[in-house]
Amino acid sequence: MDLNTDSHHGDGTRDIFGEDEDVLHFCFCDRSFDGGTKVDVRVPFGAGDEFYAENIKGLFRERVEALRPYMIFWEYGYDATMGDYGSRGISPEAHILMAREVKKIADEVCGGRLIIILCGGSRKDIANYTIPRIIKILCEGG
Numbered sequence: 001m002d003l004n005t006d007s008h009h010g011d012g013t014r015d016i017f018g019e020d021e022d023v024l025h026f027c028f029c030d031r032s033f034d035g036g037t038k039v040d041v042r043v044p045f046g047a048g049d050e051f052y053a054e055n056i057k058g059l060f061r062e063r064v065e066a067l068r069p070y071m072i073f074w075e076y077g078y079d080a081t082m083g084d085y086g087s088r089g090i091s092p093e094a095h096i097l098m099a100r101e102v103k104k105i106a107d108e109v110c111g112g113r114l115i116i117i118l119c120g121g122s123r124k125d126i127a128n129y130t131i132p133r134i135i136k137i138l139c140e141g142g
Contacts, residue, residue, distance in 0.1 A: 001069035003060065004028065005052070005098060006077025006119040007086025013075065014038065024067050026060050028052065039063060043080065045087070049094035056101045064109050071113035072106045077120030078130050084123050092129045099134040114138070
């Protein structure tokens with residue numbers, strides 16, 4: 001199961017797993033598509049922090065619970081943050097909310113198996129705010 005919260009579409013990941021119905025690729029990006037296990041959620045500029053939280057708590061959780069993946073692989077990008085190159089108008093706090101919810105889903109559905117890789121973003125201030133807080137969330141007991 002792959003979650004992509006980088007501002008841009010995960011074309012490479014989709015190319016690799018496009019034909020594999022056992023892999024959920026859930027992408028927040030600039031387009032909408034729902035192909036069962038391949039889902040793109042269009043994020044309009046200025047959608048706000050709650051847009052991500054609602055979609056992770058709702059549609060993402062539903063798909064994860066239906067597929068019951070072995071693990072969640074999160075392509076974490078903070079470039080959708082206000083002022084960064086892929087800005088969708090969300091605050092740095094949105095990433096903290098996402099991390100809490102994704103970890104909760106991983107704990108409940110995948111036995112806590114969650115891998116996060118850093119994908120995009122250019123502002124050091126956003127990285128310095130979000131990354132240590134996400135690490136702290138990951139280190140908290142399930």
